[in-house]
Amino acid sequence: MAVKKNLTIYDIAQEAGVSPATVSRVLTGSARVSKAKKERIEALIKRYDFKPNALARGLSETKSNIIGMIVADIRNPFYATVFLECEKVASRYGYTLMVCNTLGEPELEDIYLEKMYEQRVDAIINVGGRVDDLVSNIDFVDHVNRIANVIPVIITGKLDGSDCYRVNIDQMQAMEIVMEYIISLGHKDIALIGGRDNVQSTVDKRSRYKQLLKRYGINVRNEFIVEGKRYDDESGYECMQKLFALEKLPTAIIAINDFTAVGAMRALTERGISVPEDVSIVSFDNTFIAEVTSPKLTSVSYSYENFGEKIVHAALGAIRGEEVPRIQLIQSELVIRGSCAKLNIEE
Amino acid sequence: MAVKKNLTIYDIAQEAGVSPATVSRVLTGSARVSKAKKERIEALIKRYDFKPNALARGLSETKSNIIGMIVADIRNPFYATVFLECEKVASRYGYTLMVCNTLGEPELEDIYLEKMYEQRVDAIINVGGRVDDLVSNIDFVDHVNRIANVIPVIITGKLDGSDCYRVNIDQMQAMEIVMEYIISLGHKDIALIGGRDNVQSTVDKRSRYKQLLKRYGINVRNEFIVEGKRYDDESGYECMQKLFALEKLPTAIIAINDFTAVGAMRALTERGISVPEDVSIVSFDNTFIAEVTSPKLTSVSYSYENFGEKIVHAALGAIRGEEVPRIQLIQSELVIRGSCAKLNIEE
């Protein structure tokens, strides 16, 4: 019953009394095979639970049916969700994903890029390596381009001068819906905490934040823009300490992501400041983190499904040699939960 | 500068004026090559940034250097962390991981198992598919065994009757340190919330929980053992509703995992019951979720590093045909944060 030996199409062919080529034809459906032989072969395939060796097939077709994915840290629910959505789409088309975590280390990212090329993956999706880094050096762009020359590379960042396909979140639009919501609640003292200067998405958000304040006739106060060291809850906590040092606290806080918001909330709770009664807080990414705080977090949601869909379709299109748009933007919407409130009139 | 064509060892060989065999020898280091030729070949490899085709190599060596990993849902930080740790170890040995999410769907798990076999992965790590399911049917065990006959399969569950290598968390010991801690704080009314009847790890925890209560001369109260529908925060929230229905609330709550604990905490906060002053709460897994609650959660930590290490080493050992222990247990330790307090004497 149990099959020990690794069967090949030669074994199947022999037992069916046909040539390996005929077995291959049945397997791929690439050409007609007489009904009798086809049935005989299919029966054997089923009986022995035969699966063609993907390495051999890949070598022959110069195609691995694997898509490589590089993320910063899969423990971060943002990346995990993007990955999951990509997997859903990819597997629908017969592709499997190979994942690597850079953990923010540039050397690892280089190594994994090489490894994926070596594995002859059919496409590489780079989410959150250095693809959104404003100071990423030319060497990296060169490296990526050398690979993008041979294998389609899809990135979710900017990476000036690269030959990659881009699927980006429209940070401007995302910030817009946040600001409009907060301002509609009557807030004027609005802080923007977290995020780093050299990250494109953060820079984009800050820039729109300032623009929108101006549009609504609100003064931009630089002390309300607090940079965070990382994108975790500790950073959020630290950012809040800087705000506490000011003589007057903002009435609303926009956090660069859910983690930062969580850290900020903890800092507030510790001081006995309650959310949303005293301070409103809103964030980006809408990961499940936003569900587990109390109150639950109002957060901007990118349609992850759509994100994964666009990314993988770009990859598949490029693999097939079709014309694929070089840049695609993902729109967001606000998921309103319990962390924001109308500003009290007492100011 | 940029290399468009896919180079092969034949190209390198030709340009170096040697045979492909010699290039291969340099590549694998499998045999001595004269210094002059070796240097010439290496120079060319570097110049053209040549990387041997892993598919061809894999076909020839009947070895893909890929390890397949099946998880339930990578968004769950428990799986994400296990995956990350496995990746760290695997990549140290030249392996890459291919990940698939079953999302709790048995059919997907079967499909992915097949796919991995087809890809000729060198080993399969199954974390949290049906491997810990007590009612998993015989078909599944058969399926796994058919594959385990050819490719080493490492599971983190029990799966009676399977030929897999097992690396398990010692649930008994984990529960022990939790109970000892809680009891040392003076608690006697201790609830155990969340988890499902058909999951081995949950059953193990419950069984030890009862044993330990008895050992400490505390009555087992069945209404304090609350089953959860899933392993998420909603389930934790729901479990708490059942406890609220009792006439007397327990003074300590053990949650089956961090998510469940978070849901429970939200339920408590809503009722104005404060943690840890009124109720202590402790959980399992020590994911980063435990860091983002206020107060931060006291949680049992499996050494994920050790876990990944043991899993991957089992895989590598089995691949090499070495003798590998069929079962290995992972010990836990308690990470004490702010969610538990000494029982007030007023009871």
Add this chain to the structure above:
DNA sequence: CTTTCTCAAGAAATCGGTTTCAAGCATATT
């Protein structure tokens, strides 16, 4: 009844590596 067309199916080349086998050359041994 012969010629042409169609189509199933086998032989063999190919994908790009690794490895066995044997040859060839230089050095060591007696």
Add this chain to the structure above:
DNA sequence: AATATGCTTGAAACCGATTTCTTGAGAAAG
């Protein structure tokens, strides 16, 4: 000087599929 020993190296087989090319049988056409 003759034989034994040790290395480097190339030729060729092999891993397991796909695919092109070719053959041959049977059907259609004349």
